[in-house]
Amino acid sequence: MPETATEKLQRIFKTLSDPTRMRILRLLKSEELMVQELMEVLGMAQSRVSRHLSILREAGLLADRRDGTYVFYRFVHQEDEPWQTGWKLVESQLRQDTTAQRDDALLGQVIEKRSFQTRNFFEAIGPEWDALRKVFNDEALRARAISRLVPQSLKVADVGTGTGILALELARLGLEVLGIDRSPRMLEAARNNIREETFPAPGSIQLELGEAYQMPVSDQVMDAAFAHMVLHYVQSPEDVVKDMARIVKPGGHIVIVEFTEHSNDWMTQELGVIWKGFNLEDVRGWFELAGLSNFRHEQSVALGSDRKLPAAFIASAQVPLSGSSASR
Ligand SMILES: C[S@@+](CC[C@H](N)C(=O)[O-])C[C@H]1O[C@@H](n2cnc3c(N)ncnc32)[C@H](O)[C@@H]1O
Numbered sequence: 343m344p345e346t347a348t349e350k351l352q353r354i355f356k357t358l359s360d361p362t363r364m365r366i367l368r369l370l371k372s373e374e375l376m377v378q379e380l381m382e383v384l385g386m387a388q389s390r391v392s393r394h395l396s397i398l399r400e401a402g403l404l405a406d407r408r409d410g411t412y413v414f415y416r417f418v419h420q421e422d423e424p425w426q427t428g429w430k431l432v433e434s435q436l437r438q439d440t441t442a443q444r445d446d447a448l449l450g451q452v453i454e455k456r457s458f459q460t461r462n463f464f465e466a467i468g469p470e471w472d473a474l475r476k477v478f479n480d481e482a483l484r485a486r487a488i489s490r491l492v493p494q495s496l497k498v499a500d501v502g503t504g505t506g507i508l509a510l511e512l513a514r515l516g517l518e519v520l521g522i523d524r525s526p527r528m529l530e531a532a533r534n535n536i537r538e539e540t541f542p543a544p545g546s547i548q549l550e551l552g553e554a555y556q557m558p559v560s561d562q563v564m565d566a567a568f569a570h571m572v573l574h575y576v577q578s579p580e581d582v583v584k585d586m587a588r589i590v591k592p593g594g595h596i597v598i599v600e601f602t603e604h605s606n607d608w609m610t611q612e613l614g615v616i617w618k619g620f621n622l623e624d625v626r627g628w629f630e631l632a633g634l635s636n637f638r639h640e641q642s643v644a645l646g647s648d649r650k651l652p653a654a655f656i657a658s659a660q661v662p663l664s665g666s667s668a669s670r
Pocket of ligand 1: 525
């Protein structure tokens with residue numbers, strides 16, 4: 343049999359008439375709280391607080407949310423008119439109530455304690471945070487944030503793109519990337535890596551099968567060309583630098599990332615490298631031969647952790663703005 347109006351009113355009055363329940367509802371209206379926190383504000387034992395919570399839940403006035411081992415409760419407004427009128431009456435009458443004012447003060451302390459616990463959490467966890475934060479999987483998000491500083495719609499070539507690692511990073515920054523590689527299998531792997539990503543415009547990646555010595559790209563169309571860990575796999579690195587210089591516009595940049603000279607035979611045997619790193623003066627010479635200016639370089643410490651790896655360097659230069667040099 344459906345509930346009569348009198349029965350409904352009786353249920354509403356009964357639920358709202360208890361002073362503890364009124365206090366709980368007021369608190370949960372202003373803040374999502376756990377049982378422990380309600381106990382601290384109300385100064386009551388868990389059994390008593392839980393009993394009232396279950397009555398309020400049954401009346402449809404509570405919702406809960408689980409966060410790990412914690413359960414948070416919050417107030418839920420009932421839509422129908424008698425409930426709304428009943429609650430309005432309680433709320434307005436309690437406004438001047440001294441217990442309610444004391445509850446509010448204690449609630450402030452509980453919330454303050456929460457932020458103290460959050461601080462303590464990080465004090466305790468320190469460097470372990472890096473392992474925990476992996477759940478965020480937020481590499482792409484960070485790159486998008488940094489993209490605010492990067493001029494948009496830049497066109498860049500990733501020469502010897504391989505599995506597209508650098509191409510992905512560049513596209514996340516909002517760049518239009520052309521990834522070039524001579525290996526169809528590497529390009530297939532890059533395609534698979536890229537498939538999962540969506541780049542807000544203008545970020546994009548286009549992949550092309552091609553030789554780094556003679557790229558399928560017109561002259562002076564790119565803002566920059568990168569070759570990341572590629573030159574030690576080519577017979578004639580200076581010719582690749584020359585073709586990179588050809589496709590970049592005046593004022594644009596050529597950037598290479600390579601190993602410094604080393605004697606690690608295992609890299610030839612296991613990684614198939616042709617050159618055991620490069621001498622910076624040789625690299626400077628290739629850039630000059632390609633007619634580039636503003637040579638810059640920086641060197642890292644030795645890379646890798648398990649195997650002995652040489653230091654790496656980044657070398658860059660620009661296509662001159664005024665005219666072209668004889669060698670270009
Ligand atoms: C070590 S992987 C580097 C890939 C990527 N740049 C990275 O850092 O992960 C070298 C890549 O250069 C490509 N490569 C080597 N010689 C090339 C050439 N002459 N023309 C185009 N691609 C070449 C290989 O197919 C391979 O994908």
